[in-house]
Amino acid sequence: MNHVTTPEHWEKVYQTNPPDKVGWYKPRLETSLRWIRALSLDKDSPIIDVGGGASTLVDDLLADGYRSITVLDLSRTALALAKKRLGERAASVTWLEADITSVDLPACHYDLWHDRAVFHFLTHPRQRKRYVDNLLKALTPSGHLIIATFSPEAPPSCSGLPVERYSADKLQRILGSEFRLKKSVEELHITPGGVEQMYLYCHFQRTA
Numbered sequence: 001m002n003h004v005t006t007p008e009h010w011e012k013v014y015q016t017n018p019p020d021k022v023g024w025y026k027p028r029l030e031t032s033l034r035w036i037r038a039l040s041l042d043k044d045s046p047i048i049d050v051g052g053g054a055s056t057l058v059d060d061l062l063a064d065g066y067r068s069i070t071v072l073d074l075s076r077t078a079l080a081l082a083k084k085r086l087g088e089r090a091a092s093v094t095w096l097e098a099d100i101t102s103v104d105l106p107a108c109h110y111d112l113w114h115d116r117a118v119f120h121f122l123t124h125p126r127q128r129k130r131y132v133d134n135l136l137k138a139l140t141p142s143g144h145l146i147i148a149t150f151s152p153e154a155p156p157s158c159s160g161l162p163v164e165r166y167s168a169d170k171l172q173r174i175l176g177s178e179f180r181l182k183k184s185v186e187e188l189h190i191t192p193g194g195v196e197q198m199y200l201y202c203h204f205q206r207t208a
């Protein structure tokens with residue numbers, strides 16, 4: 001069976017589950033938020049949350065005063081959930097309903113690219129290459145990448161789809177020498193259904 005990440009799959013997930021019952025749900029993305037705060041970015045620095053879904057990271061970034069936030073996701077329903085939750089504050093966010101492996105992003109634009117639990121769904125080398133090509137196109141020369149994937153100890157699938165699991169070395173090899181690993185940590189996530197999933201969080205900075 002050829003498992004391809006399709007908008008239909010994600011639409012169905014978001015249309016048939018409350019946002020706090022999906023496997024990856026966390027009320028707040030504390031690690032991401034802590035690492036983003038530690039970067040001390042300018043409040044006007046462009047930030048993109050790739051595959052942000054209905055996550056609350058955007059709420060916390062707005063509350064911290066960031067003024068140039070983009071949330072990109074395949075799923076219209078997920079973006080609608082986030083917009084509804086934010087109410088009037090949603091107007092100050094750029095929402096992109098798009099596939100990160102094919103979207104045309106502005107060149108050399110984002111100072112921070114955040115991805116929690118999206119890259120690991122790209123199980124084909126071609127998809128990963130397109131993702132990394134977009135990352136290289138859209139990130140500024142000294143921009144930051146905060147990425148969370150399933151770690152080698154995690155289950156082989158997530159949300160009914162197979163995933164690729166990563167160590168920091170494996171991610172580094174895929175990203176290439178333009179990125180330097182600044183830090184990494186493994187963090188256990190327990191799904192609302194009680195399943196243990198070990199995540200790997202990595203912070204890379206672009207060096208070229």
Ligand SMILES: C[S@@+](CC[C@H](N)C(=O)[O-])C[C@H]1O[C@@H](n2cnc3c(N)ncnc32)[C@H](O)[C@@H]1O
Nearest residue numbers: 010024051052053055073074075099100116117
């Ligand atoms: C496991 S969820 C994680 C959501 C969010 N990052 C979080 O941590 O709560 C994966 C998200 O990535 C989105 N997604 C999957 N493949 C994608 C792709 N190729 N391009 C853009 N979004 C994608 C899904 O719609 C879903 O919202």
